[in-house]
Each structure stands twice: as structure tokens, then as C-alpha cells.
Amino acid sequence: MTTECVDNELESLRMDAVRRYDILDTPPDRSFDRVTALAARTCGTPIAIVTIVDTDRIWFKSRHGLEVDQIDRDPGLCASAIMHDEPWIVEDASNDPRTLANPLVAGEMGVQFYLGVPLTTHDGYNLGTLCVLDFKARVATDRHILDLTDLAAIVVDELELRRAARQVLVADEQQRRNTERVARAFQASLLPDGLPEIDRVDLAARYLPARGERVGGDFYDAVTTENGVVLLIGDVAGHGPEAAALTAMARHTGLTLTTSEASPARALSGLNRAIQHRQTKDADPRFCTMAIVRLEHHGDGWMATLSLGGHPQPWLIRSDGTVAGVGEPGTLLGWRDDAVYVDATVEIRSGDTLVLYTDGLTDAPPDSPTVTPDQLPALIAQTTNDSADVIADILIETITERSLLPRDDVAILVAQFN
Amino acid sequence: MEQMEEEQLAVAVSAEGDFFTLSACGEIDAASVPVLKAALEQATTDLRRTVVVDLSGVTFMDSSGLGVLAGTHTALANGGGKLVLRGGVGMIPRLLAISGLDRVICVEDR
Numbered sequence A: 001m002t003t004e005c006v007d008n009e010l011e012s013l014r015m016d017a018v019r020r021y022d023i024l025d026t027p028p029d030r031s032f033d034r035v036t037a038l039a040a041r042t043c044g045t046p047i048a049i050v051t052i053v054d055t056d057r058i059w060f061k062s063r064h065g066l067e068v069d070q071i072d073r074d075p076g077l078c079a080s081a082i083m084h085d086e087p088w089i090v091e092d093a094s095n096d097p098r099t100l101a102n103p104l105v106a107g108e109m110g111v112q113f114y115l116g117v118p119l120t121t122h123d124g125y126n127l128g129t130l131c132v133l134d135f136k137a138r139v140a141t142d143r144h145i146l147d148l149t150d151l152a153a154i155v156v157d158e159l160e161l162r163r164a165a166r167q168v169l170v171a172d173e174q175q176r177r178n179t180e181r182v183a184r185a186f187q188a189s190l191l192p193d194g195l196p197e198i199d200r201v202d203l204a205a206r207y208l209p210a211r212g213e214r215v216g217g218d219f220y221d222a223v224t225t226e227n228g229v230v231l232l233i234g235d236v237a238g239h240g241p242e243a244a245a246l247t248a249m250a251r252h253t254g255l256t257l258t259t260s261e262a263s264p265a266r267a268l269s270g271l272n273r274a275i276q277h278r279q280t281k282d283a284d285p286r287f288c289t290m291a292i293v294r295l296e297h298h299g300d301g302w303m304a305t306l307s308l309g310g311h312p313q314p315w316l317i318r319s320d321g322t323v324a325g326v327g328e329p330g331t332l333l334g335w336r337d338d339a340v341y342v343d344a345t346v347e348i349r350s351g352d353t354l355v356l357y358t359d360g361l362t363d364a365p366p367d368s369p370t371v372t373p374d375q376l377p378a379l380i381a382q383t384t385n386d387s388a389d390v391i392a393d394i395l396i397e398t399i400t401e402r403s404l405l406p407r408d409d410v411a412i413l414v415a416q417f418n
Numbered sequence B: 001m002e003q004m005e006e007e008q009l010a011v012a013v014s015a016e017g018d019f020f021t022l023s024a025c026g027e028i029d030a031a032s033v034p035v036l037k038a039a040l041e042q043a044t045t046d047l048r049r050t051v052v053v054d055l056s057g058v059t060f061m062d063s064s065g066l067g068v069l070a071g072t073h074t075a076l077a078n079g080g081g082k083l084v085l086r087g088g089v090g091m092i093p094r095l096l097a098i099s100g101l102d103r104v105i106c107v108e109d110r
Helices: A008-021 A030-043 A142-190 A241-260 A264-278 A373-381 A388-399 B033-043 B063-079 B091-098
Strands: A047-053 A057-064 A070-072 A088-090 A113-120 A126-134 A201-208 A218-225 A228-236 A288-298 A301-309 A315-317 A323-325 A344-348 A353-357 A410-417 B002-006 B009-016 B019-028 B050-061 B082-086 B106-108
Touching (some): A057 A126, A113 A142, A142 A241, A218 A241, A228 A410, A288 A344, A323 A373, B050 B091
Parallel strands (some): B019 B050
Antiparallel strands (some): A047 A057, A088 A113, A315 A323
16 A cells, blocks of 8 residues: 655645635635536546645535535545646556545445546646546546646636736735825825914814725814914815825915915915916816915904905804804915905904814715704804814714715814904 | 716716707716716817806715816816806805806806
């Protein structure tokens, strides 16, 4: 009786190769079933199998004429076939010392004929076999051996092809994850680290990304100036790296111009030109909306000067609960040479609250929750502690009532004056 | 008449000489705006055309839609053509007013 001495190191490399194809215990597959059907027909045997030899079992990827999914790794047939690079031929198993003890031969099944060709990978590992079996002794012809060898090569090609396809998928997935990670980091850089501490002004901001984790979109900022504070909020159409680049540019340029120019409207005019300059002939134009509010101390309270570039009116909630939109409409930024921006001024008193927001808060598809100005008094009346944080939370809770992220980004900047 | 469809937005394009009408139906956002863009690209192969975008079937539009309309207006105006917006219910007229589009682009009532 021949016994095989399994080289442990080689076997461990072979098993690495088996795992590489990620084939064990996968569902039946028509491509392999076609090969076994063809092998059985070509060789005239009742049984044909594509086997993969695992550490302690022989698993059948495809079986023609057999109802078993796997068998133990007993020597004599497939387990021996993969130890050799040549076809493994047993023509009369019950009289062959190599196979006498094999359960398939000695047992109920009574296999007498076995012809197995190893499934050899391109780097030389035998994963398993393509084999044909019969219950009667017979002769393996050269023709059968040749045909089976070709079919075994087809099986290996198919395995290689699937592995390559899977690698592409994995690489794509990896790429997607990397992109998302960069996008999140980028998005974080588009928003300020924190809001400034300002005497007698309570600030709070919220940002909800749209579903799908796309970078770009809404932004806000608040900075203190020599004699007051500047609040800014905006929305860049679209997502992706180009939108994100415009977002960063618009936020920083908007702030810089607001402190250097005479008024928010002048700052928006400058920003409009700056964004127009960025537009290229090859790419679709990108636009931006923005609201800029400049607050300056004025007696006991504040004087707000604000201007809008294609952006919805901020809400001014007076201490008596009345709500009014403030600011004059102005043209989308980056679009036109003849864009018009107007400054509006409004006196802010102690107890007033200013809410800057992007249109994701107020506008949504018909089935989604939004906040409208006429809802505001009731929403805010729910709480006795109407700090900026509480108001911002109420607004966010209203539009996320079904715990879904919004369709569009939402940014909110709340300033409460004491 | 050609129909371009995605789950949430459908844009039908009809042409009569140099007069193209796009009837949009559904929601225009970042995900669906390529449908509108593709239809507009088809309608603006010649920039001397008058392109009417009928928004009466649009129930939602965000800044992505506005951006495409603004860009198309500029391209047509520079090429000697014209963009006309028609209809618009619910949030649409407000959106066109906030963005200043209605002061630049011709908006027709139905």
C-alpha cells in the first residue's frame, strides 16, 4: 500500500492558495456544473466531480451523478491525486493497493474506476481535482486523459477569473472607503473648529450632512471683529471635491471680504467676482449662496447689517415671539456680472434671536419634514430655556423626526442676544 | 418625444424647430439632477435655440437644480438663444426669487 507523506510546509502553502480563491463552501455554480456534465459525457462515466481539497475534507464544488457534498480526506483518490502533477489513474480500485482502503472503494459506493486531473494554479499549487468515477473497472484512454486535462485547465481559468474579478471589487471598495475617509476629513475642515465666545451673544451651530456622505455643500462661520461679530452661512451647489474646494474658498473669502469691505453687500460683490473668476470653460459652472450678517454694538443692543447672495432670509425672532425674515434678495454668487446685492439694516434688542440656515431646513420633498417661519413661534414656545443651543436642537429634531438624514445638507447658525 | 427617466425625476423633451420644451416631473436634487442636465444638453446642442423648461410638475428642487438652470441660461444667452422657465408651484417660485433667478431668467406663468 502506498502512503503519502504530507509535507507540512508545502501543504500549508497549498492551503493558502486554496483560501486565496475563496471557493470553499460557496453555492453550486452553473459554470462548474457544465464542466462536470461535459467530463462525465466525454469519459462515459456516471460521475464527475470538481473537488477542492481542504485540510481535513474533500469538498465538491460541482458534482455530476452524486448526491454527496464532501468526504473525508482519505488517501487513495483525490487526496492522492493532488500530491502529483500527473493525472491519477485507478483502473481497478478493489485490486489496487493504493485504493483498497479508501471508503469510497471499500464502502457501499464501490468505486472501481477513478481518473483525476489536479487543478493546478498558475503558480503550481494543486487545489483539488477534476475527476471522473465509475462503479466498474475500466481503462483510461489517452483521449479521456487529454480531454479531462483540458477541462481541468478550464476550471482553473474560471477560478482565476473570479479571483481577479473579486480583487477588482475589493480594490474598488477600498478606494471608495478611502475616498469617504478623505471626504469626511475634508468636510470637517470646511466647518469652523468652534464658535467664538462673545459677550452677551449666545451662539450655536448645527450641521447635518445629506444622505450618502458626500463632501461639499453647506458651511457656516462666525468670527469676532474689532467692534462686533460676523456671521456667515452658505450653500455650494453639488458635491464632490470641486464643490468642496469652492466651499472652502467661499467661506474664507467671504469672511475676509466682510472684514475688509465697507459692508456685507460689498463683500458679496467681491465674492461674486472671485467665484466667477474660478469658473472654467471646460467644467460646468459652480455657484454658491451666502448670507452675511455683520453685527456691531449699538447702544444697549446691536445693529445688524446683512446681505444675501441667492440665500434665504435669516429669521429674526423678537423677544415677544414674532418672527420676520430679514434681508433683501440678491443674486446667486458666481453667476452674473450684473449681480445686485443690497445691505439691509435691522436693530437687534436684548432677547432677540437670529437664525441663519440653509434651504435644507425649509425645503424638502413633499414627504419630508421641514421648518417654516410660521411654525417657529410654536416650536420655540415648547421650551422655557430658549438658549441658542436649545433652539438649534429643536430645529434639527423637527426635520429629523423619522431619524433619517435629510436629502440635502442642513446648516443652522443661531445667535441669541442678551 | 423622448422620455428620460430615473425613479424620482422624469424629463420629457419635445422639439418644434428651434423651440425645445422640457417638461420636468418629480424631484430635482443632487442625485437626480443628471437627468435634467442630460435633457438640457440634448436641447442646447445649438445655443441659438429657445429652451423652455416646464417646472409645473416639479415638487422639489435644491441648489443643484438651480445651478444647472443658471448655467444653462448663461450658455444660451451667450450663444444667442434663450432659456424660459414655465410654471412652478409650491416651493419653486420662492426658490427662484431667493436665488435671484427670476430677475434674470424669463419666468412664464402657465
